[in-house]
Amino acid sequence: MLILLPPSEGKAFPGDGPALDPASLSLPELADARESVMTALEKVCARPLEEARTVLGLTPRQAAAVQRNRELRTAATLRAADLYTGVLYDVLRLPELLAGPSAALVAESVLVFSGLWGVLRPVDAVPPYRLAMNVSLPPLGPLGAFWRPRLTETLTTLAEGRLVVDCRSTAYATAFRPGPGVAARTATVRVLRQTVVDGVPRRSAVSHLAKAVRGAVAHSLLAAGATPRTPGELATVLADLGHRVELTAPARGGGPHVLNVIVPG
Template sequence: MLILLPPSEGKAFPGGGPPLDPASLTLPELTPARESVMAALERVCARPVEQARTVLGLTPRQVEAVQRNRELRTAATLRAAELYTGVLYDALRLPELLAGRSAALVEESVLIFSGLWGVLRPTDAVPPYRLSMGVSLPPLGGLGVFWRSRLGEVLTKLAEGRLVVDCRSTAYATAFRPGPAVAARTVTVRVLRQTVVDGTVRRSVVSHMAKAARGAVAHSLLAAGASPRTPGELATALADLGHRVELTAPARGGGPHVLNVVVPG
């Protein structure tokens, strides 16, 4: 099983580990691409703060992120498991999982996508930063497209023979689009809120609740030591763990299954 996650806008600060060692990160074949993105980000953040903020799509209240990006090579690091905060990661509780019997499964199964690093394992140590996958970073262009050409072959090989549980948001899904062989073993997790209005059942997609539900689904699988090999086994495992799920077959050949996680409104 391979669980694909987005990062979070919120990040813990400061770190307490040694400065960044790019070569130590997972999938070291991505090191040249990471160095290219980091160098481009440093050049943007060397500009006047307001210019850098505009390129990075930051609000006036987020200007401190420009300074953090200037210090990527010297700042203290922390594990990705502690770096990412927010609704999804509060529900996922990676540090708790890494401290328990599920540690090996977490390290083997979880990939966190990043506009700066491409992908990270939970134990990879990186400094606090701010760079969305949706940014067009001079001179590299859109980061989703940049990473797609670097991640495709690497992640296709990593996913060989494994069920892929895709919990990414749209922006991060652009960085890796599974080919037909991997897509056939991929399940996209969608969260639906169900309410009853005047006796009529209604369902809607809500992004904030979706983050928490995806984090809870991933936590349940990892904490239970689950190892589903097919979309059907995944749906059964989650139902046994107390989640209300509905599996939908691909709308067209070669596409992923969709797993609807139904939560009360």
Template sequence: MLILLPPSEGKAFPGDGPPLSLDSLSLPELTPARESVLTALEEVSARPLAEARTVLGLSSRQAEALPRNRELRTAATLRAADLYTGVLYDRLRLGELLAGPAAARVDTSVLIFSALWGVLRPSDTVPPYRLSMGVSLPPLGPLGAFWRAHLTETLTAVARGRLVVDCRSTAYAAAFRPGPEIAEHTVAVRVLRQTVVDGVPRRSVVSHQAKAVRGAVAHSLLTAQETPQTPGELAILLADLGYQVELTSPARGGGPQTLNVIVSG
């Protein structure tokens, strides 16, 4: 099983580990691409404040991250498991999982997407940064398309023969779209809220709460005694764990299935 996660906008700061070593990160074939994005981010972050903010899409409050972006090569690092914060990671509790007996399995079962690093495993150590996948970063262009060109072959090999549980947001899904070989074993997790209006159940897509639910689902899968091999087995396992789920087929053949997780209220 392979769980794909988005990063979080919020990040822990400061780190307490040694400076960045690109060569030590997992999936070393991505090192040249990581170096390209890192260099481009440093250069943009060194531009005049207003210009840098505009390119990176930063608010005045977020502009405090620009000095950090300029010092990424020398800044203290921390594990990706500890770097990312927010409701998804609060519910996922990666640090706790990496301290347990299944740490090695957890580390190889999770990939965290990043606009700067492409993807990270939970044990990879990097400095805090600010960069969104929705940015068009000079001279590389839109980062979703840039990373898709560099991630597709690598992640197709990583995912081959495994059930892929996709918990990413739309922006980060653009960086890797499973091809036919992988899509039939891929499940995209969607969270729906169910309410009853005049006795009629109604459902709607939720956003903020979806992050918490996806974090909880990922934690449940990583701590379960069973490892599902197919979308059907995934749905059965989550139902056994107390989730209300529905598995739906793609509108067109060959695409990922969707796993709807239903929450009330």
């Protein structure tokens, strides 16, 4: 099983580990691409503050992130499991999982997508940074488009024979789109709120709540040590773990399944 996650805008700061060692990061075949993005980001952040902020899509209150980006090679690091904060990661509780009996499953199964690093495993140590996947970073261009060809071969190979549980947001889904072989074993997690109006159930998509629900789904699977192999098995396991889920077959040939997680309004 692979669980694909977005990062979070919020990140723990400062780190308490040694400076970045790019060679220590998992998926070393991405090293050249990571170096290209890091170099481009450093050049943007060497510009006047307001100009760098504009390129990165940061507000004035987020200006400190520019300075952090300038210190990527020397700043103290944290494990990705400790770095990412926010709703999804608060519910997922990766540090707790890595300290428990499911540690090996967590380290092997979880992939966090990143505009700077491509993808990270929870144990990868990186410095605090700020670079969203929807940024167009000179001279590389839109990062989703930059990463897609560089991630496709690596992740397609990694996903061979494995169920893929896709909990990514739209911006990060652009960086890797499973081909037909992987898509057949992929379940995209969607969260729907159900309310009852005049006795009639109505469902609607949610955004902020979806982060917490996806974190809960991932935590349930990992804490239980579950290793489903197909979207159907995934739906059964989650139902057994107390989630209300409905699996929908691909709308067109070659696409992923959709796993609807239903929450009350």
